[in-house]
């Protein structure tokens with residue numbers, strides 16, 4: 001089982017998904033530091049650039065964007081990924097014989113890897129890492145506490161989402177008692193909007209459309225808007241939630257133009273958020289994507305107009 005493999009391995013590669021969120025980064029940092037405290041050689045890998053809002057977390061500079069030679073590791077630990085492809089292009093060159101440990105909380109997890117530990121009821125992978133560190137006999141220090149707190153706080157939408165459980169709140173309380181300055185975390189994560197980001201938000205809000213039955217809202221964001229407001233992908237995080245704040249809306253959608261459109265056909269990242277009983281994870285899965293019941297995404301290859309039309313069609317089943 002995973003616990004035994006971690007205990008007996010001495011060189012570990014830890015990876016998480018591209019376009020990392022707070023849970024991905026928090027889980028990576030917390031488990032990485034915990035394993036290092038047990039004397040293991042640990043490499044933390046993420047293929048994407050890390051969003052600036054997470055730079056305050058201790059140990060961020062240890063995350064590398066190149067994993068090096070896979071033969072140098074006893075195992076690869078994949079965190080917060082519903083599928084191995086989520087770690088990025090590097091997934092295509094993993095050696096067949098590399099032992100892969102899959103630790104995740106997505107209900108859509110494909111069960112990839114040599115060993116799996118998937119807890120769909122867990123608010124976040126960070127919450128699972130908290131329990132794993134306990135099982136490994138690691139004493140959680142302040143740096144790990146910051147990472148775990150950030151993971152749970154961001155994946156529960158600051159405890160506003162339905163995945164918030166007594167366990168998530170208890171663990172966060174414990175992390176605060178270990179010295180996490182919760183006000184400082186909130187300032188870094190939520191009070192660091194640039195003027196450009198606010199202008200971008202304004203532009204995106206202007207695009208809101210509501211389905212005829214009022215149950216679905218759609219917004220879109222183009223590369224042109226990013227250029228005009230001098231913002232980048234970091235600034236898109238969380239924008240989709242604004243479409244969710246509308247009365248009676250059950251599903252909120254943000255259609256985001258990808259940076260490199262393939263040929264003439266557009267490529268769009270479609271994020272879905274649910275405000276309650278609707279499972280957007282299975283809606284996204286029906287379009288080849290994935291996620292959670294409350295938050296999911298898929299990629300669409302079409303024009304913006306076509307993507308919008310298709311998204312509006314989702315409202316008919318709500």
Ligand SMILES: [Mn+2]
Pocket residue numbers: 023024080105123124125155
């Ligand atoms: Mn997560």
